[in-house]
Amino acid sequence: METLRVHNVSKIYGEGHVAVKALEHIHLHVEPKEVVLIMGPSGSGKTTLLTIAGGLLRPTEGEVTIDGLKITKLSERRLPLVRRKSIGFIFQNFNLFESLSALENVELVLRVSGVGGRQSREKATRLLTDLGLEGRLNFRPNKLSGGEKQRVSIARALANDPQVVLADEPTANLDSKNGRQVMELLRKVAKEEGRAVVIVSHDDRIRDIADRVLWLQDGKLFNDPGMEKPTDCQCEKMK
Numbered sequence: 001m002e003t004l005r006v007h008n009v010s011k012i013y014g015e016g017h018v019a020v021k022a023l024e025h026i027h028l029h030v031e032p033k034e035v036v037l038i039m040g041p042s043g044s045g046k047t048t049l050l051t052i053a054g055g056l057l058r059p060t061e062g063e064v065t066i067d068g069l070k071i072t073k074l075s076e077r078r079l080p081l082v083r084r085k086s087i088g089f090i091f092q093n094f095n096l097f098e099s100l101s102a103l104e105n106v107e108l109v110l111r112v113s114g115v116g117g118r119q120s121r122e123k124a125t126r127l128l129t130d131l132g133l134e135g136r137l138n139f140r141p142n143k144l145s146g147g148e149k150q151r152v153s154i155a156r157a158l159a160n161d162p163q164v165v166l167a168d169e170p171t172a173n174l175d176s177k178n179g180r181q182v183m184e185l186l187r188k189v190a191k192e193e194g195r196a197v198v199i200v201s202h203d204d205r206i207r208d209i210a211d212r213v214l215w216l217q218d219g220k221l222f223n224d225p226g227m228e229k230p231t232d233c234q235c236e237k238m239k
Contacts, residue, residue: 003163003196004030004053009062011048011219022048024219026062030196032163035187037210038200044216046200047168053198054087054166055079067163084113088157088195090186092169094149096141102128102152103137109159127155131185147178154185158193165189167199171206183209 006028013020022045030036040046051057053064055071063072066086074082096105103124110120128137131151141149150170157165167186171179183199183206190197199210207213215222 003032003067004028004198005065006049006053007063007065009049009052009059009064011045011052011057012060021219023052023059026219026221028053028198028214028221030164030198032194032196033190034212035190035197035199035210037207037213038198038216038221039202039204039207039213040200040216042202045219046216049216049221050166050168050198050200053164054089055083084109085160086163088160088162088165090150090153090157090165090167090170092172094141094153094173096149096152096156098141101138101140102133102144102148102155105141105152106155106159109156113160124155124159127158128152131155145178146174147181150174150178150182151185154182154189158189163195165195165197167197167201169201169203170199171201171203176205179203179206 006026009023009026010021011023013022026049028036038046038049048057052059055064055074059072063070065071066082069082069086071079071082097108100108103121106124106127107120110123111117115123125137128134128151131154133148133151133155136144136148141152144152165186170182170186174182186197186199187209189195
């Protein structure tokens with residue numbers, strides 16, 4: 001059973017003659033332990049698709065289901081709880097609190113979700129240590145390298161044990177070595193912890209980390225981006 005299901009999703013901005021169709025009838029099913037990489041040119045709708053999949057933006061048409069729950073049917077009051085419990089976000093620009101240490105950045109997510117002080121600190125410490133940051137726990141973001149900041153953001157995304165991890169250009173601000181390490185960490189998260197991982201990126205160097213590579217162009221999702229003329233697909237798991 002898929003963990004993430006995006007079914008017939010379309011998104012239109014504006015109305016009438018100024019309307020812009022960002023996404024058109026998107027179908028995407030992602031299973032546990034699967035890493036899906038979505039590539040495409042700027043303005044193709046990659047970030048729009050990711051924000052809809054994560055419940056941050058409502059589609060004009062279609063539905064998104066996470067672990068059997070149709071999140072597009074939920075009220076604005078219920079959505080934040082689902083996002084905190086079921087979805088981990090990793091952002092291009094890290095989005096860390098500059099006034100907090102690495103440990104406090106991760107700990108804050110747990111505290112907001114109701115995890116107690118000692119328990120939240122222990123779990124945040126364990127996550128950061130597992131990501132190789134045991135010597136940087138008390139460093140603030142301005143004292144961390146780009147790769148270290150992204151590791152903190154990964155730890156934060158995993159803090160609440162989400163079923164789905166969504167990463168928006170996670171290697172964009174990293175050099176080749178650090179970008180590769182981040183992608184290998186995300187693959188490890190998927191395979192060893194049974195999470196569904198979806199990544200949108202321009203970075204052609206990270207294709208081989210993914211189980212599937214899809215191509216988004218003009219609001220439509222295609223299989224096999226290596227083809228000169230991609231064939232439209234429902235983007236189920238390739239055999």
